[in-house]
Amino acid sequence: MRDIAFGQYYPAKSVLHRLDPRVKILSLTAFLVLVFCTSNFYSLALVATTVLAIVLMSSVPLRLYFKSLKMILFIVLITSLLNLFYGTGDPIYQFWIFKVTLSGIYNAIFVTVRIICLILVSSALTFTTSPTDLTDALERLMKPLTIFKIKVHEIAMMMTIALRFVPLLLEETDKIMSAQKARGADMESGNLIARVKALIPVLIPLFVSAFRRAYELAVAMECRCYQGGQGRTRMKQLRLGARDYVSMGVILLVICGVVLCNVLLPSVR
Amino acid sequence: MSSIKVENLCCTYGAKTPFERHAVKDVSFEIQKGDFVGLIGHTGSGKSTLVSMLNGLIKPSSGKVYVDSVDIWQKPKEIRKFRFKVGLVFQYPEYQLFEETVEKDIAFGPSNMGLSEEEINKRVLNAAKFVGLTDEMLKKSPFDLSGGEKRRAAIAGVIAMDPDVLILDEPTAGLDPVGRNVLLSQISQYQKARNNTVILVSHSMEDVARVCNKVMVMNKGEMFMFDKTQEIFARADELNSIGLRVPQITRVTDRLREMGLDLPKGILTVDKAVLEITELLKKEGRL
Numbered sequence: 001m002r003d004i005a006f007g008q009y010y011p012a013k014s015v016l017h018r019l020d021p022r023v024k025i026l027s028l029t030a031f032l033v034l035v036f037c038t039s040n041f042y043s044l045a046l047v048a049t050t051v052l053a054i055v056l057m058s059s060v061p062l063r064l065y066f067k068s069l070k071m072i073l074f075i076v077l078i079t080s081l082l083n084l085f086y087g088t089g090d091p092i093y094q095f096w097i098f099k100v101t102l103s104g105i106y107n108a109i110f111v112t113v114r115i116i117c118l119i120l121v122s123s124a125l126t127f128t129t130s131p132t133d134l135t136d137a138l139e140r141l142m143k144p145l146t147i148f149k150i151k152v153h154e155i156a157m158m159m160t161i162a163l164r165f166v167p168l169l170l171e172e173t174d175k176i177m178s179a180q181k182a183r184g185a186d187m188e189s190g191n192l193i194a195r196v197k198a199l200i201p202v203l204i205p206l207f208v209s210a211f212r213r214a215y216e217l218a219v220a221m222e223c224r225c226y227q228g229g230q231g232r233t234r235m236k237q238l239r240l241g242a243r244d245y246v247s248m249g250v251i252l253l254v255i256c257g258v259v260l261c262n263v264l265l266p267s268v269r
Numbered sequence: 270m271s272s273i274k275v276e277n278l279c280c281t282y283g284a285k286t287p288f289e290r291h292a293v294k295d296v297s298f299e300i301q302k303g304d305f306v307g308l309i310g311h312t313g314s315g316k317s318t319l320v321s322m323l324n325g326l327i328k329p330s331s332g333k334v335y336v337d338s339v340d341i342w343q344k345p346k347e348i349r350k351f352r353f354k355v356g357l358v359f360q361y362p363e364y365q366l367f368e369e370t371v372e373k374d375i376a377f378g379p380s381n382m383g384l385s386e387e388e389i390n391k392r393v394l395n396a397a398k399f400v401g402l403t404d405e406m407l408k409k410s411p412f413d414l415s416g417g418e419k420r421r422a423a424i425a426g427v428i429a430m431d432p433d434v435l436i437l438d439e440p441t442a443g444l445d446p447v448g449r450n451v452l453l454s455q456i457s458q459y460q461k462a463r464n465n466t467v468i469l470v471s472h473s474m475e476d477v478a479r480v481c482n483k484v485m486v487m488n489k490g491e492m493f494m495f496d497k498t499q500e501i502f503a504r505a506d507e508l509n510s511i512g513l514r515v516p517q518i519t520r521v522t523d524r525l526r527e528m529g530l531d532l533p534k535g536i537l538t539v540d541k542a543v544l545e546i547t548e549l550l551k552k553e554g555r556l
Contacts, residue, residue, distance in 0.1 A: 011287060063285075172364075178326050179365035182357040183426060184349055184381030201377065204367035208412070 009130045014059035016128040020244045021137035027251045028125045034258055035117050043261035044113055050254050051117045051124075060127045068123045069116065076115050083107040131163040140238060153229025161217070169210065176205045271338070272302040272434055272466045273323060273355070278332035280318050292318040294490040295332075300468070300483075302433075305460050307477030307498065308470045310487030311512060316470050317360070319487065320436045323468075324355035337433070353382055356432030360439050362423030366411035371402065371422045374411050378430040396429035399459045401451070417448040421455075428459065434466040435459075441476060449473075453480055478502060478516040478537035486513065499535040518542050 011017075016024070031051070038044040055065060087104020094100070126134075139156035146152055177187065180201045187198045280293040293315040300306055310316050321327040322334060325341050325348040334341050341351045356378075359365070368374035375396055379389045397407055400421040406414065411422055424440060437456065441449040457480045460467045471477050477484055477498070484501040486493040488511045494501055501508075502515045505523065514520070522536040522545070531549060536542045550556040 175359065176365055178321065179359045179362065180377075181326060182324060182352055182359065183365075183378035184352055184430065185377075186349060186381065201365075201367045205364055209364055 008126070010060045010064060010127045011130075012059045012128075014057060014128065015243065015247075016054070016058045016124065018243065019128075019247060020238055020240055021129050021133040022141055022238060023240070023244045023248060024125055024129055025134070025137050025141060027247065028121060030251055030255065031121050032118060034255060035114050035121075037258060037262070038110075038114075039262045040265060042265045043258040044110065046254065046257050046261060048113055048117055051121050054124050055120050058124050058128050060124075064127065065120060065123055069119055072115065072119055076112055079115070080108040080112045083111050132160060135160040135163065136234075136236070137238065151228075153232070157229075165210075165213070168213070169206070172209055173202065173206055176202050176209075271299045272304075272336070273300045274335040274338070275299070275323070276333045276335075278319070278322060278334065279330045280315075280322060280327060281330045284330075291490050293322070293329075296487075296490075296492045297332075298485065298492065298495050300434075300466055302466055303464045304466050304483055305457075305481045306466075306468045307481035307484045308468055308487065309472070309474065309477055309484060309513060310493070312472075314487040315490040316487050317438055320357060320438060320468065320470060323434070323436060324352050324357045326352070326357070353378075353430050354432055355434045355436065356427040356430050358424050358427045358435070358437045358440060360442060362426075362440075363411075363416065363419035365423060365426075366419060369410060370407065371409055371411050371414065372397075372407040374422060375407075375426045375429050378426055382430060392429045392431060393425075396425040399428055399462075400425045400455055417444055417452070420444065420448075421452065424452075424456075432465075434468065436468040436470070438470045439472065440469070441471070441473065449476070456480065474502075474514060474516045475518075478519070486511075498537065502537060503535045 031047075035047055038047055055062070084100060084104045084107070085098050087101035087107055089101045089103050091099035091101050092105075129137075135156050138159065139152055142150075142152045142155070177185075181187070185198060185201055187195065187202075190198065276297050278293055278296045279291070282288070282290045282292055296315075296319065308316050308320070318327060322329050323336075325334070328342065336351055336354055341348065366374050368377065372393055375393045376389050379392045384392070393407075397404075402418065402421055402425060406418060406422075411419060414422060420440070424437070428435065440456065441452055444452065453476055456467065456469070459465070460480075469477065469481060481498050483496065484498050485495040486501065486508070493511060494504070494507070502519050505515045505519070508515060515523075516537055518539050519535070519537055522532050522542055523534075526532045526534070532545055536545060547556060
């Protein structure tokens with residue numbers, strides 16, 4: 001239950017950990033777009049190298065990155081296979097209805113590298129940023145939306161609470177499952193219907209306790225005079241430092257690099 | 270005959286991450302049938318992990334658990350068998366209640382064992398009697414009971430499986446003094462009536478001193494001591510050294526003895542202390 005690697009904060013003291021979370025979120029967004037803007041091998045290689053550099057700089061064990069890659073291995077395989085066989089042009093190799101073309105191979109490589117880059121760079125964000133920092137930064141970034149009467153603070157608070165409750169509810173599920181297993185509940189065998197039925201003794205207590213916790217939290221927040229974001233000050237102020245400006249500069253350079261590669265160098269594919 | 274034997278048991282959480290923690294380190298012991306063992310130690314000393322390994326809910330990182338001389342992990346597919354033999358009541362067991370009526374909830378364990386309707390009914394009524402639930406309560410929804418009653422209903426749910434070993438993880442936590450006393454004497458009566466093995470995990474030295482004949486002390490995942498209750502609480506200095514204490518009344522009588530009164534060592538309950546002191550006063554002709 002607790003082995004969910006994807007998106008779990010990994011405490012360490014790297015440059016990436018200390019970076020302003022707003023910068024990290026914006027850079028991630030830029031990267032996600034950038035990955036799909038690569039039109040030839042040069043720009044793809046540039047993006048991939050940057051992603052690798054980010055991963056290496058995060059001082060998070062590579063084992064964890066592999067773990068999150070493992071979860072999407074299947075998707076990568078399927079999409080690259082599909083791309084491999086759906087290329088256009090002269091076939092290099094052919095059997096039965098399948099034909100492999102040069103453009104197919106290029107496409108497959110592109111798709112694979114792109115997906116891997118996406119996963120790696122977004123894992124790097126969640127590994128190096130604690131959930132509270134993340135929602136804090138989101139609240140700040142979404143602030144302009146208040147003009148459209150969107151309750152940014154409330155949304156951010158809901159996200160914080162939801163994120164906070166995920167591990168709590170997982171732990172609770174673990175506990176209740178253990179308690180029912182101790183009474184001989186069998187959750188590992190049987191057909192689908194039997195397994196769904198076996199979940200009832202877990203789900204009912206879980207719901208009851210989720211409601212109880214929500215109620216208790218509401219009371220606790222009210223006891224501390226919580227009344228939304230109006231006039232609320234923060235203990236941790238987000239301020240941009242030298243390191244943040246440097247990293248923004250680096251990201252800008254990479255963006256320029258990708259654009260230049262796309263425009264100036266011949267597209268190999 | 271030993272009912273539970275444990276050899277070099279270890280359990281490590283989150284191996285190879287910064288969260289790595291050795292919850293239980295190289296613990297070995299043997300508990301005889303009919304023993305009432307108190308398990309004490311600080312929060313995080315590995316008590317709960319240890320008891321979860323005894324009925325196979327957690328698989329030990331290394332080491333062996335024997336129930337009735339059988340290695341419980343010999344056939345991992347049949348681990349459920351040992352969960353019926355070693356009944357474990359978790360902390361705050363009232364959070365596991367889910368059925369429409371208390372009766373049905375208590376029957377959950379026995380019906381998982383595949384018993385006949387008749388046998389299940391018999392066991393539910395028996396278990397309810399042991400924990401002092403009335404017939405009227407059995408028909409209620411478990412969510413309509415008071416905190417103490419819910420606790421007792423949940424304990425009955427494990428007792429109804431008629432386990433050879435009953436483990437209770439802090440059964441009296443969060444109950445008022447009267448509730449504690451009642452529950453504790455019910456457990457004690459249950460143990461005497463069936464001559465079962467019972468393990469009581471507790472933070473209260475008074476509770477342990479009152480009902481247990483043996484005490485196991487855990488400290489930082491290791492077994493610190495395991496002996497008869499009297500022997501353990503006679504070693505007050507060692508207990509103090511790891512931040513635990515002896516029951517209040519033992520401290521008082523120990524002090525009185527230091528001050529020159531002729532009291533025996535290892536007085537564990539108030540009743541016993543009253544008895545010894547009146548005896549002493551009578552002997553000296555002051556009463």
